[in-house]
Amino acid sequence: MDAAREGAPAGVPAGATQAGEIRARWAWVEPSVWTDRMLEALETGVKGGKWYSLMDKVYRRENLRAAFREVAANRGAPGVDHVTIEQFKHQEEAQLERLERTLQDGTYRPQAIRRTYIPKPGSQERRPLGIPTVRDRTVEAALRHVMEPIFERQFAERSYGFRPGRGCKDALREVNRLLRAGYRHVVEADWRSYFDTIPWAKLMARVEERIADGRVLALVKAFLSQGVMEDGQLREAKEGTPQGGVITPLTQKVTWGRCPLWPIASRN
Numbered sequence: 632m633d634a635a636r637e638g639a640p641a642g643v644p645a646g647a648t649q650a651g652e653i654r655a656r657w658a659w660v661e662p663s664v665w666t667d668r669m670l671e672a673l674e675t676g677v678k679g680g681k682w683y684s685l686m687d688k689v690y691r692r693e694n695l696r697a698a699f700r701e702v703a704a705n706r707g708a709p710g711v712d713h714v715t716i717e718q719f720k721h722q723e724e725a726q727l728e729r730l731e732r733t734l735q736d737g738t739y740r741p742q743a744i745r746r747t748y749i750p751k752p753g754s755q756e757r758r759p760l761g762i763p764t765v766r767d768r769t770v771e772a773a774l775r776h777v778m779e780p781i782f783e784r785q786f787a788e789r790s791y792g793f794r795p796g797r798g799c800k801d802a803l804r805e806v807n808r809l810l811r812a813g814y815r816h817v818v819e820a821d822w823r824s825y826f827d828t829i830p831w832a833k834l835m836a837r838v839e840e841r842i843a844d845g846r847v848l849a850l851v852k853a854f855l856s857q858g859v860m861e862d863g864q865l866r867e868a869k870e871g872t873p874q875g876g877v878i879t880p881l882t883q884k885v886t887w888g889r890c891p892l893w894p895i896a897s898r899n
Contacts, residue, residue: 745763
């Protein structure tokens with residue numbers, strides 16, 4: 632057979648077609664971060680199983696710009712600096728230039744998180760919610776663009792929460808499939824205040840299994856240790872990840888790892 636795959640346009644090498652197939656499988660990743668070569672390494676594995684030299688992808692201007700677009704689309708309230716999304720957008724290039732520069736030279740420091748409370752469905756309790764500043768949400772989104780594909784491969788196949796390209800309807804379809812297969816029992820488990828009590832040491836140990844870039848690790852630690860501003864008082868964080876943070880769902884999944892509990896079902 633010719634070097635080009637059957638059915639491929641004339642003059643297109645097989646490698647190019649393969650790269651296109653890999654890109655299609657990872658269509659959700661940020662293209663300014665994940666090149667075809669990096670995606671191939673993501674599928675075939677990297678030496679030692681760890682990724683190095685990632686920080687330059689985090690502060691790349693195109694990545695920061697894509698990250699801010701996501702933050703703006705999600706809207707949301709301002710943080711402790713009172714800067715709204717519209718105000719940030721009005722000075723977008725200057726703001727992104729500053730973030731790029733401070734991330735590159737190591738002077739970037741996340742600000743405290745503004746604490747607010749929202750009603751907890753089915754309960755009289757209120758759920759604590761942390762609101763980072765717009766600039767910090769932008770950096771968190773840029774960091775997630777780099778980290779998420781690395782860890783996505785190790786998550787459980789039947790895990791649907793906060794997964795790219797997955798959602799509640801996918802979980803319901805799987806439940807429906809199990810019901811049609813004869814399963815009748817459901818086990819529900821919940822960890823009280825899980826986000827607030829994630830142990831940092833365990834989380835960082837999991838992250839370090841895949842990432843060896845010291846500056847990226849330091850940035851993750853910086854977001855973990857953000858203080859919380861509530862009623863004018865600054866409270867230092869000692870454990871957990873703040874609900875409301877952009878990378879919080881990812882850090883929760885990384886700590887949990889491949890969930891051994893789903894599905895627990897029985898036909899009896």
